[in-house]
Amino acid sequence: MDETRGADGTAEAPETRPKGTRRRGAALVGAIHAAAVEETAARGLEGATMEGIARRAGTAKTSLYRRWEAPEDIVLEALHAAYPMEEPTPAADDLRGDLVRALRLMRDSFDTRPKYAQALMAVLVASWARPDLHERLYREVFDPRGERFTKRALLHYADKGVVDRERVTDVVADIGEAMVFKHMLDTMQPPDDAYLDMIVDQAILPAVGIDPRTLS
Amino acid sequence: MDETRGADGTAEAPETRPKGTRRRGAALVGAIHAAAVEETAARGLEGATMEGIARRAGTAKTSLYRRWEAPEDIVLEALHAAYPMEEPTPAADDLRGDLVRALRLMRDSFDTRPKYAQALMAVLVASWARPDLHERLYREVFDPRGERFTKRALLHYADKGVVDRERVTDVVADIGEAMVFKHMLDTMQPPDDAYLDMIVDQAILPAVGIDPRTLS
DNA sequence: GGTTTTAGCTACGGAATCGTATCCAACATG
DNA sequence: CATGTTGGATACGATTCCGTAGCTAAAACC
Structure with missing residues (x-):
């Protein structure tokens, strides 16, 4: 008390x-x-x-x-100061695994620090009514950290010829983050591993032209 | 002044x-x-x-x-009071068109009333730290309006056998809304028609197993 | 040890908001 | 037109936060 x-x-x-x-x-x-x-x-x-x-x-x-x-x-x-630093993708020969790991990295950074995630969202939404703040947020927080999450993995495998480079568009590169965000907004909880698997299998992989059932 | x-x-x-x-x-x-x-x-x-x-x-x-x-x-x-009411899907024989229209309906409801969209997002994020508010938001605002946007269209065409019912999962049904939300968070602007087309062609249709290039 | 830097503490007048009370007038009703 | 209802205006003490000032003392430095 x-x-x-x-x-x-x-x-x-x-x-x-x-x-x-x-x-x-x-x-x-x-x-x-x-x-x-x-x-x-x-x-x-x-x-x-x-x-x-x-x-x-x-x-x-x-x-x-x-x-x-x-x-x-x-x-x-x-x-x-607390923004999750980039783990350069392990770059094993495992597209699906790398995608799942990328999403887990994102999820974990919220899961282990829920207050941090809430604050980030609060600032993001507040910045909507305040262009100056939006500019600062991207310049001082997001930009300094470079490429993010799934996009890096997708580009890596595009370079290796595993996926069609043409299909790794900005829209496709955003699917994973968008789905994780939406899940958090809807449920107030970071997605569990099973849900991340579904995002990869049902949304991202089909978008780059890969049927997950063919991956073994 | x-x-x-x-x-x-x-x-x-x-x-x-x-x-x-x-x-x-x-x-x-x-x-x-x-x-x-x-x-x-x-x-x-x-x-x-x-x-x-x-x-x-x-x-x-x-x-x-x-x-x-x-x-x-x-x-x-x-x-x-201001939540956009559902236009029951025209149900023409045009999956791609219906998906695009569903996303436009969502986009327009934000585009024509930016203050409304901002307020909605502000409440959504604030509710994250307040379970009571989250519960009220879904019960008093979202739930009373029933099924939303793309899911209705996807289910309609699943019933007609155009798409595989198995692939119309909750994850897939959320892709469109998730992408529109993310776009708004990133850019502070509702997506234009071209972007909605990309969401449909590059994310949603592939996820239900349809190659948009085969559609016409 | 003695000195410099930096935290902590208390206090202040000003401003904004709170929630309520009071009174008056515009509106609706018949 | 007489009456009851509802909205508008003002005022109030209480609370919270603002931004600053003045002082003491702990920590770091030499």
Whole structure:
């Protein structure tokens, strides 16, 4: 019962640590990043406040204003810092396996950090009404990480001649991510392995002209 | 320059009407619905306030509290009232055409009312952190409208034997909507006709085992 | 150790929103 | 036209967040 509760009933669990001790530098910034992500996940980007982030991080407002100007500056920095890095595709000779692994990589990055996924979606949707924010999101978070998920695998096998290069269009390269997103929006849960298999077998592979039943 | 501006710089254009005149009943409720959708689109569900909605609708806070308890009650009601109704599929003998038309129906419902689409997405994402809201959204907005978009068309042609019933899975039925959503998230724009054609030709038709090049 | 940097704490006036109360007037009804 | 209903306007104390200031003290540096 050592929790405080925000105005909306959302549980806030302020970081606690031995009194008379202080974090600095990276440790402090990390805690604030985490707090900003939590705050955004719980109250939305527009509902996030400096006071709320400070509470969650167990620090003082002044410490936030020393480094940032507004909640969204902290959140964007946090999302960038935590964005899943690319595992260069193992490039075994296994198209189906690589596709499944690519989707799992994406899924896991949300599954293990649901607050992170929620915050990312919140910013993505908020940016819809704010072109400046949309531009920053893609420039500061998405773009720096390069090619993503299934597209890399598809292009790899196109180069090897396993699939028709003509069929690896932008639309096809987006199918996997689009389906994972939709599933999360519908169910509030990341898809399980069985569902990822279905995406690959029923949507992606047919789109590149491969009948999964012929793959053994 | 007869606009006021909200705290975040968002333009607010309060409803104006001849002074000494009043709306009541449906006319008033309709204006408030529109205002609630605008407010949510501009400031997010968590950022929306009763005061803001009242300003946009050009009415008084008291008039809102007379009927509703909180912004989200108004927004959910507004989304329900404005949700696109189902055009029963024309059921011509034209699978590809029906799929394209189904996607256009979905796209147009967003394209002609961008504020509505933004609000819908804002609520959808906010509901992710709030199971109660998610439940209400599906129960009060989505569910009452029944089967959606491409699935109806696919099932129709499965019954006619044009496509393999086995291949019309939930995953496949979701491809179209998933791709339209993703496109909107990425670009902040509803897809144009050419893009919808690509979704049908490159993703949906292959998934049900039809090569679009054989269709005409 | 002594010094510099950086966190933490408290407090403040201003602004926005909350939810309610009060009063008046426009509308609808008969 | 008389009456009852509904919307509009204003005001209020309470709460939350804003952004800044001033001070103390822990951590890092030399």
